[in-house]
Amino acid sequence: MSVKIGNIDLGEFPLLLAPMEDVSDPPFRYVCKQGGADMMYTEFISSEGLIRDAAKSRKKLDIFEYERPIGIQIFGSDIESMREATEIATLAGPDLMDINYGCPVKNVACRGAGASLLQDIDKMVKMTDAVVKATHLPVTVKTRLGWDDNTKNVEEVAERLQDIGIQALTIHGRTRAQLYKGEADWTLIREIKRNPRIKIPIFGNGDVDSVEKAAAWRMEYEVDGIMIGRAAIGYPWIFREVKHFFKTGEHLPGPTLDERIIACRTHLNKSIEWKGDKVGVFEMRRHYSNYFKGLPDFKQYRMMLVKEENIETINQILDEVAEKYEHIAPFSEMA
Structure with a gap:
């Protein structure tokens, strides 16, 4: 029904x-x-x-x-x-x-x-x-x-x-x-x-x-x-x-690191489209730590992401995250 x-x-x-x-x-x-x-x-x-x-x-x-x-x-x-x-x-x-x-x-x-x-x-x-x-x-x-x-x-x-x-x-x-x-x-x-x-x-x-x-x-x-x-x-x-x-009745594997980064970038791009560059970047800051919860030693990247105002640089930081953590397991297994 x-x-x-x-x-x-x-x-x-x-x-x-x-x-x-x-x-x-x-x-x-x-x-x-x-x-x-x-x-x-x-x-x-x-x-x-x-x-x-x-x-x-x-x-x-x-x-x-x-x-x-x-x-x-x-x-x-x-x-x-x-x-x-x-x-x-x-x-x-x-x-x-x-x-x-x-x-x-x-x-x-x-x-x-x-x-x-x-x-x-x-x-x-x-x-x-x-x-x-x-x-x-x-x-x-x-x-x-x-x-x-x-x-x-x-x-x-x-x-x-x-x-x-x-x-x-x-x-x-x-x-x-x-x-x-x-x-x-x-x-x-x-x-x-x-x-x-x-x-x-x-x-x-x-x-x-x-x-x-x-x-x-x-x-x-x-x-x-x-x-x-x-x-x-x-x-x-x-x-x-x-x-x-x-x-x-079965568990899907948790999202891969790639999926996390894609979702984070999508969220950022939509935020910029909707609110403009400055406000879009600012309002995204509260979300970064949530997308990458569970990654070891992520604090330095989070600090960089929440301080950065330049969209290109933010994307470069996300590229670095992808490279540094590429061998990490799907996240639900890490929780």
Whole structure:
């Protein structure tokens, strides 16, 4: 059975790329799509920023044909602003709209947006209703188990948001109070999936960082798909590896050094194409250490890469890395 969001067919058990602030931009999404992600989302975009026409918010609306299906994710604390932002974002031509009710960081949650809406389900329902009515696109939601251990109210959230027309729900298996600490708990996610009233796809998110975990949690928690976030940073191959394991029960060999360098160069080139030379090179700096995690004595190269501004020189440094480490085994074997 295929999983569907509106008319979007995501196949039997989709793997979604999580929307991550300062990470899930078009260059990163490009390498993840190549790595096998079935659906992706933009970084979350402030509704107020879109309405004010803030350059940073507008730039996050950039989506490309190769990324489809892709959702634009918005957040905010004001219902009317969210309605207006939905109309603006719909014009950018995504395949769906997603609302962030999960972000735990202070400057979002303490302004009444993101996960803070878990403290006011009535307002969350009204806001979601306004978004659903403001677009012809399917609307999905990403949220958490609740605000804290005493208010795990995601079961009520799932039923009420489904009733007003959302077409899929992604649940991160932590409360807002946990931030990203401790272990994600998917047992409530399974309860929602087992609720006979729930008909929409339910996706699980949080701590999926290996093929074994993805396979075990698929069975144990009965979700319709899995959203992968931090484990894809510097390792876009996780999607293809999980899919291969689902199909065959066997591990694909980890990426070779060549594959690592190609992905890193591709990411850099896409970053430069999208943001221009100066910003493109600067924004790539946070990714180098992730692509080459596990290489012995890599620090000197990392220092060179993060300091260098000249694109040609960066490519020469990557050539040196290729030469120095050419006899190294595929990376998953080194982990």
